[in-house]
Amino acid sequence: MTADLQINGISCGYRNRAVIRDITLPLLEPGAIVALIGPNGAGKSTLLRGLAGLLPVTGSVTLDGQELVHLPAPRRADLVGFMPQSVIGRVGLSVLECVMTALPRHSPDGMEADVAALAVLARLGADDLANRAVGQLSGGQRQAVGLAVAIARDPKLLLLDEPTSALDLARRHMIMQHVRDLTHDGRIAIVVLHDLAYAAQWADRIAVLHEGRLFAFGTPDEVLTPDMLRQVYRIEARVERCSAGRLQIMTDGAATLTQQEARR
Numbered sequence: 001m002t003a004d005l006q007i008n009g010i011s012c013g014y015r016n017r018a019v020i021r022d023i024t025l026p027l028l029e030p031g032a033i034v035a036l037i038g039p040n041g042a043g044k045s046t047l048l049r050g051l052a053g054l055l056p057v058t059g060s061v062t063l064d065g066q067e068l069v070h071l072p073a074p075r076r077a078d079l080v081g082f083m084p085q086s087v088i089g090r091v092g093l094s095v096l097e098c099v100m101t102a103l104p105r106h107s108p109d110g111m112e113a114d115v116a117a118l119a120v121l122a123r124l125g126a127d128d129l130a131n132r133a134v135g136q137l138s139g140g141q142r143q144a145v146g147l148a149v150a151i152a153r154d155p156k157l158l159l160l161d162e163p164t165s166a167l168d169l170a171r172r173h174m175i176m177q178h179v180r181d182l183t184h185d186g187r188i189a190i191v192v193l194h195d196l197a198y199a200a201q202w203a204d205r206i207a208v209l210h211e212g213r214l215f216a217f218g219t220p221d222e223v224l225t226p227d228m229l230r231q232v233y234r235i236e237a238r239v240e241r242c243s244a245g246r247l248q249i250m251t252d253g254a255a256t257l258t259q260q261e262a263r264r
């Protein structure tokens, strides 16, 4: 499976509120992990919702030459897997049933939905949760289920909104390793991450959103600079390489947020 993705002039928002303004990214190659970063309120979730088809958008999103913007929802669901920031448990559903809701009743290879859903959970090491009620899971367990729902249809494009925010170190690593494995055979993942060192560790490219616009796009080395941190995050910080060669952000300077920014 391979996919390339072209995002061209995307704008979206809510009722009377434009949030994302005219975002264009360079062509994303098959297998890319793109970290979407930016301060609170920058528009990261809104952009993912727009790409997932949950908000009306203007502009063009082409996956493997196929325009997604006006694609009917069921067809889009075959191509795009979305994991929202809060994976709200559907009261009364078991984990298995929750994953089954993302699947067609019979998959093209003839597998029944419950067998297919169990296989997806097993792939994430979460099959032991299959019979638990979603509403009774911990935050981290819900995130694993959210990822299972997103990947259930084997989509070419994964849109993951803070998939590791409720996870401990080991589970965080495991989930990102799964994302890496999923992209190895050509899928593309766009992943909202707040931990910039983590974004540097896992992402091939980083897109920085600032006030609904694309502030920067490039490799972690190109994008994670003291100047970007000052302008976008309003903090004085150093960017250093640890002995293992990874980028580290040292935020020993004072933040210069206005009161309005701090409230976001």
Ligand SMILES: Nc1ncnc2c1ncn2[C@@H]1O[C@H](COP(=O)(O)OP(=O)(O)OP(=O)(O)O)[C@@H](O)[C@H]1O
Pocket (backbone or CB within 6 Å): 014, 017, 019, 038, 039, 040, 041, 042, 043, 044, 045, 046, 047, 264
């Ligand atoms: N459902 C909504 N209706 C109206 N405005 C919204 C809605 N959701 C978000 N917004 C607004 O859109 C702007 C961008 O929010 P968004 O959640 O996309 O930012 P974000 O970068 O994902 O933030 P965070 O890092 O805090 O999750 C904010 O000003 C927010 O108040």
